[in-house]
Amino acid sequence: MKFVVPVAIFVALALIPLLAAVGVHVPGIVTLIASRVMIFALAAMSLDLIMGIGGLPSFGHAAPVAIGAYAVAVCDAAGVQAAAAVIPAALAAAGLFALATGAVALRTRGVNFIMITLAFAQMVYFATGSLADYGGDDGYTLSARTTVFGLDLLDAKRIYLTTLVVLIAVYVLLRVIAASRFGRALAAIRQNRGRVQALGIDAFAIELAALVIAAMIAALAGVLMANQAEFVSPAYAAWGRSGELMVMVILGGLGTLHGAVIGAAIVVLAEEGLGAVTQHWPLVLGPFLVLAVLFFRHGIVGGARR
Amino acid sequence: MSALLRVENLHKRFGALVVTDGVSLDVMPGRIHAVIGPNGAGKTTLIHQIFGTLAPDAGVIRLDGRDITRLAPHRRAQAGLARSFQITSVLPEFSALENVALAVQARAGSSFRFFRAARGQAGLNAPAMAVLERVGLRARAGMVAGSLSHGEKRQLELAMALAAKPRVMLLDEPLAGAGPEETARLVTLLGSLRDACAIVLVEHDMDAVFQLADEITVLAQGRVIAHGTPGAIREDAAVRTAYLGEDF
Ligand SMILES: Nc1ncnc2c1ncn2[C@@H]1O[C@H](COP(=O)(O)OP(=O)(O)OP(=O)(O)O)[C@@H](O)[C@H]1O
Ligand SMILES: [Mg+2]
Numbered sequence: 270m271k272f273v274v275p276v277a278i279f280v281a282l283a284l285i286p287l288l289a290a291v292g293v294h295v296p297g298i299v300t301l302i303a304s305r306v307m308i309f310a311l312a313a314m315s316l317d318l319i320m321g322i323g324g325l326p327s328f329g330h331a332a333p334v335a336i337g338a339y340a341v342a343v344c345d346a347a348g349v350q351a352a353a354a355v356i357p358a359a360l361a362a363a364g365l366f367a368l369a370t371g372a373v374a375l376r377t378r379g380v381n382f383i384m385i386t387l388a389f390a391q392m393v394y395f396a397t398g399s400l401a402d403y404g405g406d407d408g409y410t411l412s413a414r415t416t417v418f419g420l421d422l423l424d425a426k427r428i429y430l431t432t433l434v435v436l437i438a439v440y441v442l443l444r445v446i447a448a449s450r451f452g453r454a455l456a457a458i459r460q461n462r463g464r465v466q467a468l469g470i471d472a473f474a475i476e477l478a479a480l481v482i483a484a485m486i487a488a489l490a491g492v493l494m495a496n497q498a499e500f501v502s503p504a505y506a507a508w509g510r511s512g513e514l515m516v517m518v519i520l521g522g523l524g525t526l527h528g529a530v531i532g533a534a535i536v537v538l539a540e541e542g543l544g545a546v547t548q549h550w551p552l553v554l555g556p557f558l559v560l561a562v563l564f565f566r567h568g569i570v571g572g573a574r575r
Numbered sequence: 576m577s578a579l580l581r582v583e584n585l586h587k588r589f590g591a592l593v594v595t596d597g598v599s600l601d602v603m604p605g606r607i608h609a610v611i612g613p614n615g616a617g618k619t620t621l622i623h624q625i626f627g628t629l630a631p632d633a634g635v636i637r638l639d640g641r642d643i644t645r646l647a648p649h650r651r652a653q654a655g656l657a658r659s660f661q662i663t664s665v666l667p668e669f670s671a672l673e674n675v676a677l678a679v680q681a682r683a684g685s686s687f688r689f690f691r692a693a694r695g696q697a698g699l700n701a702p703a704m705a706v707l708e709r710v711g712l713r714a715r716a717g718m719v720a721g722s723l724s725h726g727e728k729r730q731l732e733l734a735m736a737l738a739a740k741p742r743v744m745l746l747d748e749p750l751a752g753a754g755p756e757e758t759a760r761l762v763t764l765l766g767s768l769r770d771a772c773a774i775v776l777v778e779h780d781m782d783a784v785f786q787l788a789d790e791i792t793v794l795a796q797g798r799v800i801a802h803g804t805p806g807a808i809r810e811d812a813a814v815r816t817a818y819l820g821e822d823f
Contacts, residue, residue: 454686468681469652
């Protein structure tokens with residue numbers, strides 16, 4: 270029973286390439302939006318590990334996404350497209366970023382943690398904007414997409430399926446981690462940090478490790494995002510992006526992991542839909558999200574479960 | 576015999592308020608050392624300092640001769656201290672079994688394992704179940720801790736401390752809020768723990784204290800005003816006026 274909803278979600282996402290394979294015409298815009306949803310879902314899912322399971326409300330999760338995206342740009346500028354170089358670079362950079370900033374941010378709790386993670390993400394935002402070699406504020410257009418062992422798995426045709434596979438793999442990985450001793454300790458810290466430390470568990474080390482894992486997954490999302498758009502810019506690290514990721518996690522249901530996909534779908538579709546109607550869509554979406562968060566405290570997934 | 580836990584000349588103040596004023600005490604292996612005193616005497620603050628959740632201004636704390644005064648709480652727990660909290664402090668979303676299994680996991684120092692599911696691990700669950708049995712919570716193992724009765728939460732709290740197999744247990748009012756039956760059961764249980772570890776027992780229930788304690792230290796306004804066997808404390812005139820009243 271536990272896996273009905275996540276399986277249904279992934280089957281639904283798999284329908285798009287399946288339908289195309291049997292000759293049904295799927296409009297390009299549908300595929301494009303769905304792959305955007307999946308890439309955001311990947312980042313939101315990693316945020317759910319720290320925010321939903323670990324109780325660490327990071328308001329700067331767009332930063333590791335942007336770092337992953339810029340790793341693609343930096344490699345591209347050096348003429349390197351091989352995933353075997355790009356992905357380790359992205360993961361290492363984001364992991365180190367999380368290690369350094371997390372060690373500072375974890376000295377604070379609650380609202381202060383929110384503010385300090387936001388501040389670190391803003392630093393990434395302004396730092397990327399100052400990278401003149403990579404277009405500064407204007408961003409950088411990739412000369413070519415990343416290749417995987419010489420295969421064009423991230424080209425316009427195949428990126429959807431690749432992203433779906435990565436999303437499912439990461440979901441399974443996070444499920445396994447959440448059920449492990451580490452995940453149990455992380456969930457316990459959210460419930461009562463002092464008690465967990467009194468048992469002899471180094472809460473700081475557990476939380477820091479969770480931040481690093483989440484940042485690496487977010488960087489992977491950044492790699493996919495850069496390839497999909499064939500473009501990176503400081504906007505990837507903008508605070509609005511971090512806020513969107515938080516909203517996705519809360520809407521989908523904190524700590525559910527697969528809820529992140531639903532949250533991402535709602536936010537992306539709402540933006541696309543409202544964006545077509547009015548350019549002032551944030552004014553409409555904002556209050557709606559506040560209401561959603563107030564009334565669906567356990568998210569869409571949790572609300573449906575009751 | 577040398578002391579297992581030794582507190583030497585501890586001082587702590589909050590602004591102008593002196594909460595710990597030159598407190599020294601020795602806890603012998605296998606003994607229950609009760610710390611009593613009126614509300615606000617500084618008992619909880621003393622426990623906090625021994626455990627490391629508050630830093631003393633001066634003084635030394637030794638566990639088995641080793642200076643642990645500057646150690647972080649989780650390091651002290653690894654060194655063999657365990658504590659229960661005056662305000663009930665369990666993990667409300669976990670089952671009773673998971674609460675204790677986490678303590679077993681902490682004791683084993685194995686929280687950096689990412690892949691095997693923790694839930695079904697006999698290495699965690701079997702010892703956890705044994706401890707639940709010992710505190711009388713076996714039948715509640717599968718229940719979510721947040722839905723246990725107050726007395727059961729106190730038992731669970733004790734189970735978590737026990738599962739860590741500590742050398743010294745610091746118990747801050749383990750009987751607070753427990754009904755008469757639960758109290759009787761907990762007193763029997765605490766008495767039976769002597770062979771497992773030494774205990775620092777902060778408790779307002781004087782019947783329980785005089786039944787259990789091998790030694791008593793009396794605090795008032797942050798200072799030790801008396802120390803001795805239960806019999807000697809009962810006779811101590813200063814203690815009677817400061818705290819016990821004429822009933823004792
Ligand atoms: N963080 C703090 N800041 C300032 N004062 C404090 C702090 N914690 C405790 N106190 C004060 O220190 C004194 C000792 O408090 P403590 O909690 O140690 O007493 P206690 O002996 O445990 O009392 P009780 O029997 O009511 O539990 C009290 O006057 C209390 O108000
Ligand atoms: Mg107290």
